Amino acid sequence: MNTKLFATAAAATTATALLGFAGAAQAFSFGTDGMSFSQDMDIKFNFIQSNGWFQSTLSVYEVTTGANGKLQTTLVADLFKEMRNVNVGSGRQNGFFSSAEEEGGVVRTINNTVTFLANRVYTLGLSSVTPKGQNMGTVYTMSALNQKGQQRAVFEAPHSEVENGNDGAALVNPGGFGAANPFLPPVAPGQIFKPVVIGFEDTVGGGDRDYNDFIVTAEAPEPLTIGGLVLGGAGLLAARRRRQGKQA
Numbered sequence: 001m002n003t004k005l006f007a008t009a010a011a012a013t014t015a016t017a018l019l020g021f022a023g024a025a026q027a028f029s030f031g032t033d034g035m036s037f038s039q040d041m042d043i044k045f046n047f048i049q050s051n052g053w054f055q056s057t058l059s060v061y062e063v064t065t066g067a068n069g070k071l072q073t074t075l076v077a078d079l080f081k082e083m084r085n086v087n088v089g090s091g092r093q094n095g096f097f098s099s100a101e102e103e104g105g106v107v108r109t110i111n112n113t114v115t116f117l118a119n120r121v122y123t124l125g126l127s128s129v130t131p132k133g134q135n136m137g138t139v140y141t142m143s144a145l146n147q148k149g150q151q152r153a154v155f156e157a158p159h160s161e162v163e164n165g166n167d168g169a170a171l172v173n174p175g176g177f178g179a180a181n182p183f184l185p186p187v188a189p190g191q192i193f194k195p196v197v198i199g200f201e202d203t204v205g206g207g208d209r210d211y212n213d214f215i216v217t218a219e220a221p222e223p224l225t226i227g228g229l230v231l232g233g234a235g236l237l238a239a240r241r242r243r244q245g246k247q248a
Contacts, residue, residue, distance in 0.1 A: 030196070030218075031155050031179025032143045034063060035122040043182065044113045044219050046195065047080045050098035052202045052213030054128035054136055057081045060114050063121040063142060071145055073125065078110040080216065124153070126200045126214050137204040143178075147205050154199050154211045155180035170209040182220040195219040 029036045050056065058080045061073035082098055083106045098106050116122055123142035129135055139152035146152050154177035171177075180196040195217035202213035 029121075029179070030182055032141060032151055032153065033179065034142045034144075035116060035124075036120065037116055037118060039118045041116045041118075041220060042113055043116055045079050046112065046217045046219070047100050047107050047109065048197070048215040048217060049212075050082060050107060050214045051210075052128070054130060054202050054213070055082045055084060056126050056128040056202060056214050058124060058126050058200075058214060058216060061123050061125050061140070063123050063145070073123065073140075073145065076122065077114050079112065079114070079124075081108050081110055082106055083108055124198065124216075126152075126202055128202050136202070139200060139202060139204055141198065141200075150205070151175060151178065152201050152204075154178075156197055157199055157211055171211045174209060174211060182218050193219045 028038060045058075047058075057078055059078045060076040062076050063071055063073055066072045100107050100109070121142075123140045123145060125138045125140045125145075127138040140146055141153040141155075143149050143151045151174050154171065154174050157171055157174070157177040180198075182193060182196045184194045186193055196219070197215065197217050199211040200214040201207045201209055201211050
């Protein structure tokens with residue numbers, strides 16, 4: 001049996017099983033049930049702000065099922081890392097506000113674009129430590145990976161980008177913001193796509209459920225680019241077949 005074909009089939013089976021476990025057996029998923037695409041996809045992430053006391057690192061993980069049938073994560077890439085826990089001299093009412101390093105803040109971009117391979121399942125994970133270095137664990141956008149399956153991230157919550165305004169205020173109905181579509185049409189000429197806002201509650205268990213402890217956006221490439229690549233590949237295949245026909 002073709003090894004590559006077998007690997008692709010196995011990946012597709014794993015993705016279907018994982019998404020089925022999470023209650024979303026579908027080719028496309030981008031939310032608290034996991035992140036999965038039917039084709040390889042480059043997703044760009046942008047750091048917005050951090051309002052948390054912890055020093056955090058946001059990463060992308062691949063989700064698979066272990067031999068014991070339990071979900072497990074494998075680190076794919078770190079995205080953003082807070083270099084210290086507080087943006088000293090920020091002047092914000094909440095002294096724990098952090099902005100991007102290039103803006104004079106403390107959050108460094110490690111990677112901002114990650115390729116999500118087709119038919120695999122991914123999640124974002126926010127790992128945190130206290131100012132004294134105590135490990136506070138990791139919370140995931142995929143709820144099934146969290147303690148007691150709790151939701152620790154929201155997608156497109158209405159207050160996610162409010163600068164420091166709702167810190168400490170619980171978000172009403174976080175389950176209503178469990179997924180989003182990064183393939184929405186552009187909202188302005190020249191814009192790639194309307195980014196999806198993702199906000200985290202950084203406490204593994206409990207917390208104030210404000211979901212603005214760490215905020216990023218995610219955006220996908222234009223469908224025209226994707227379609228062009230598909231059509232381009234089909235054109236090359238057709239041309240090769242024509243050449244082979246003439247040679248025969």
